[in-house]
Amino acid sequence: MSTNSRASEAAKAAASRFVLDRCTAVPALIGRQEDFLHVAGLAGTMYDITAVTNDGPNCYGLAGAMGAACMIGLGLALARPDKRVLVTTGDGELLMSLGSLATIAVMNPPNLSILCVDNGHYGETGYQVSHTSLGVDLEAIAQGSGIKLTRTVSSEAEIAEGARILRQGNATAFVLLRAKPTDPPKVKLNLDGAVCREIFRNGLLHRA
Amino acid sequence: MEAKRDADPSGRWQNDLYDELRRHDVTQFAYVPDAGHSVLISRSLADPGAHSVRLTTEEEGVAMLAGADLGGRRGVLLMQSSGVGNCINMLSLIKGSRFPFLTLVSMRGEFGEGNPWQFAMGQAVEPVLNAMGVICLRAERPEDVIPTVRAAITMVFQSGQAVAVLLTQRLIGAKKF
DSSP, X not given: OOXXXXXXXXXXXXXXXXXXXXXXXXXXXXXXXXXXXXXXXXXXXXXXHHXXXXXXXXXXXXXXXXXOHHHHHHHHHHHOTTSEEEEEEEHHHHHTTHHHHHHHHHHOOTTEEEEEEEOSEEGGGTOEEOGGGXXXXXXXXXXXXXXXXXXXXXXXXXXXXXXXXXXXXSSOEEEEEEBOSOOOOOOOOOOOHHHHHHHHHHHHHSOO | OHHHHHOOTTOHHHHHHHHHHHHTTEEEEEEOOOGGGHHHXXXXXXXXXXXXXXXXXXXXXXXXXXXXXXTTOEEEEEEEXXXXXXXXXXXXXXXXXXXXXXXXXXXXXXXXXXXXXXXXXXXXXXXXXXXXXXXXXXXXXXXXXXXXXXXXXXXXXXXXXXXXXXXXXXXXXXXXX
């Protein structure tokens, strides 16, 4: 069997585990979005969180610098122990920054949660299959990196537990949402990072 | 253990440098462990007022300091010249969002270097950083360090610039092979 056909067999086998729709599962996992400072990874998750927060001042999102989301979340969580920080990122971006899971696990800030929307594909570039369709398990990698509080959510029945873990607050939490490879909500993104930074800081630091 | 191994009795300017950073409210210290920054690293580990963060690779620190700024805090990335190359694309975060960014780079691959592997990245540090919008300031002598870092702190945290202070091999000494 050629490498490519092996890959397509594996992707087909994995597809049965990617059934949830991100457009409903992400808001259900987050719940009251105002309870978090949000960091959104690039591409799909930037759409997810822009929609969830209605482009609110409590979200800083990426449209480049792939791999930055989790570590921005760590810096923010260490800076603001009085706030809960939620990083929402995709499988593609997380695969590019796996070491950050180890760095975060060592620090283990209790006010940081990571939600990985894993659709097994690089959606933004045309839905090419990613490693997670081919056997790579990001929850196992998070666990192996030392993050103790982890869950995989791949069915409706598991959403409530995932939502609880994201808010538990006694250790850094990691929730892997397995979602089908369909588009995130269609919303207009603010792609001016400097404006996003100003809005976020003004909302957080200068609010009376 | 770490602190003991890293303690450098002749590290006068290194200790002054740590105090200078803390005096200016730098609270997040991010690094891949490195001999050139050993005093700063061990001081930050022993400091209950600072977060001392071991990275697996230097670009993590670029992103972390952006997060610190979003939360209204100040940080510094401590790295070796080889780490600069790992940061290139991540520096688009700094330039694109105009984050303040301070890094101290312990140089290899220049004055008196005995390991040929260090030259390619060491010699590329300044052009690479300049290309990504990071201003480079060099410290060549112990008495340069504090004034140079003080200037960098003003440029970064008052003027919102990205600045690298290069702790040159002439300053820190070439590693013996």
